[in-house]
Amino acid sequence: MKEDTLAKTFDAAASKRRCRKFRRRILDISQTVSALHAAGAFSCLEIVDSIYFGLMQRDDEGRLTDTFLLSKGHGSLAQYVVLEELGILPREELDNFCKPGCILGTHPDFGIPGIEAATGSLGHGLPITVGMALADKVQGIDRTVYVVLSDGELQEGSVWEAMMIAPTLGIKNLVAVVDLNDFQSLGRTSETHPNFYPVLDKVSAFGWETVEVDGHDQQAIFDAVSSRLGGAPMMVIARTVKGKGVSYMENVPIWHYRSPSPEEYQQALLELAGEEEA
Amino acid sequence: MRDTFARTLYQVAKKRSNVFIVVADISPAGSMAPFREEFPDHFINVGVAEQTMISLCAGLALRGCTAFAYTIATFSIYRPFEQVRIDLCYQNLPVTVVGIGGGVSYSTLGGTHHAQEDIAVVGAIPNMAVIAPCDPLETEAATWVCAERNGPTYLRLGKAGEPNLTGDAPEPFEFGKVRKIKEGRDVCIIAYGPIMKMAFEVAEKLERDEQRSVAIYSAHTVKPLDTAGIKRILDNFETVAVVEEHSVRGSLGGQVKQLAWDVRANCKLLTFSLRDEFIHQFGSQRDMWTAHGLTPEIIYDAIVAGS
Structure with a gap:
């Protein structure tokens, strides 16, 4: 394990401040387009932030050397705002999200700075990252691959194909995080697929190291991953709230896709400001 | 293969x-x-x-x-x-x-x-x-x-222990280029894949029984198709036949016909492919070709009748 090289000094308070800023940024962007997946981005913001700012290795010049892939591509704004913060994506591109001439659309496109593969169709990310992790393992490259999946995405058979083969291939340098927000487009995942739960047991049965955490608790995510045993690929089941941080968005399916009206936007900003003071 | x-x-x-x-x-x-x-x-x-x-x-x-x-x-x-x-x-x-x-x-x-x-x-x-x-x-x-x-x-x-057919080919294999694998003047057969051996059988019979000189081209690169090479073939032969082990839908034959229209080709153009249907039969690969209407005799007869 390379725990020694991890940023032991992960600052969860700074992460909370960043995530509030990220939510405001996403809300600002929401006012420039008719639709975006704000709620799905809000549910995985703390996950994405703690991976980029806490877990991923950097070289001596501060450049990221680990790999991150957002398999739930519809949560792209969560990644775009982090990449903007890191200076990997320019501000103008986020300002022009989904506009003609802009490189950023609803789903991350291949070839964009910071984007490792085109996602948006669910069930592709995990097997792609298994391939990346395998290449690194065979070539003896010390690099960890992080991938974030949605819970609805776990209904794709390809995810389970990859889950079955990854431990068999001896892959250990792969950490998958499931954004378990209990929602898919048409309703609660726990209602459409009640037998899917508990998820953790099923993933463990496939030979993965597993842990369940509060997906909005950055320190918990960081601690769970950085203290992993490392004898198998890891899957973190991160319990989250879809639309987290804005009361009227939380657990309300329409916000999978809708942009807030100007009034709703103002209310959301007030709520985030209130959270900051509290 | x-x-x-x-x-x-x-x-x-x-x-x-x-x-x-x-x-x-x-x-x-x-x-x-x-x-x-x-x-x-x-x-x-x-x-x-x-x-x-x-x-x-x-x-x-x-x-x-x-x-x-x-x-x-x-x-x-x-x-x-x-x-x-x-x-x-x-x-x-x-x-x-x-x-x-x-x-x-x-x-x-x-x-x-x-x-x-x-x-x-x-x-x-x-x-x-x-x-x-x-x-x-x-x-x-x-x-x-x-x-x-x-x-x-x-x-x-293919997977059936295909014989070598291109050992004496006059032209080398080059990605994206149709390749002459047998010389001829009158008729040209374009094919790809294991059914190429049927092209040779048809050519042999045409040369023996009809005294027609038959060239054979391998269109191994089906995409990107060598449109310039296909156009040259359409220009240079009085009869061109496309033979393929693939459905008529989205076939090489269809693409060659499209090119023939584009260049106002004057040659006689015949295409032979698998039918646009599922067949429920078993046997040898050749039996499957036959079930789809692909035999050397059918191709031979069509070329003779059409020339």
Whole structure:
């Protein structure tokens, strides 16, 4: 394990401040387009932030050397705002999200700075990252691959194909995080697929190291991953709230896709400001 | 072709680093042994999991590796179609999808194993190249091309112990070019894949019984198609026949007809392909061709009648 090289000094308070800023940024962007997946981005913001700012290795010049892939591509704004913060994506591109001439659309496109593969169709990310992790393992490259999946995405058979083969291939340098927000487009995942739960047991049965955490608790995510045993690929089941941080968005399916009206936007900003003071 | 592919891949791996073959519980068994012995970490069996076979290859390619995905033709593209489309073609990654037993090679296994519209389906995806060699010699050349290409390729192979037909070919194998493999003046037969041997049978009979001089061209690279080369053939021969082991839908024959219209070709143009239907029969590969209306006699008679 390379725990020694991890940023032991992960600052969860700074992460909370960043995530509030990220939510405001996403809300600002929401006012420039008719639709975006704000709620799905809000549910995985703390996950994405703690991976980029806490877990991923950097070289001596501060450049990221680990790999991150957002398999739930519809949560792209969560990644775009982090990449903007890191200076990997320019501000103008986020300002022009989904506009003609802009490189950023609803789903991350291949070839964009910071984007490792085109996602948006669910069930592709995990097997792609298994391939990346395998290449690194065979070539003896010390690099960890992080991938974030949605819970609805776990209904794709390809995810389970990859889950079955990854431990068999001896892959250990792969950490998958499931954004378990209990929602898919048409309703609660726990209602459409009640037998899917508990998820953790099923993933463990496939030979993965597993842990369940509060997906909005950055320190918990960081601690769970950085203290992993490392004898198998890891899957973190991160319990989250879809639309987290804005009361009227939380657990309300329409916000999978809708942009807030100007009034709703103002209310959301007030709520985030209130959270900051509290 | 299958064994030649395996042997060639071994040579490729000896020459280039980071060559992987990812199979889905199907492998060119014995002939793969040297590769597996020397590069055990580079032979990956994902099991009966074709979607993961393709996506895993994409991941390898994203890390700079040269990856070959390998299974029966039907399973290599129909089952993981979206993985082929997005992970390989949309991202334009250097991965070769090897479809073993293209066409109706799996003649006793039934319609579930017939890849009769595979080229139409996979060829419709941007960035995808399609190579269908006619014999082991072309398979060797094609495997090297696949390893060196900077994009995705569908390599459609036969599996029935095909004979070498191109040993005396007047022109070399070149990716993206139709290739003259037999000289002739009057009639030209264009074909690709294992059904090439039927082209030779038809040519032999035309030369013997009708005193017609017959050229044969291998259109091994079905995509990108050598349109300039096809146009030259349409210009230079009084009769052109396209013979292929593929559905009439999305066929080479259809593309040649389109080109013939574009250049106002004056030649007689005949096309022979598999029918746009599922057949429920068993037997040899040749029996399957016959069931689809493809026999040397039918092609011979049509050329004689049409000339």
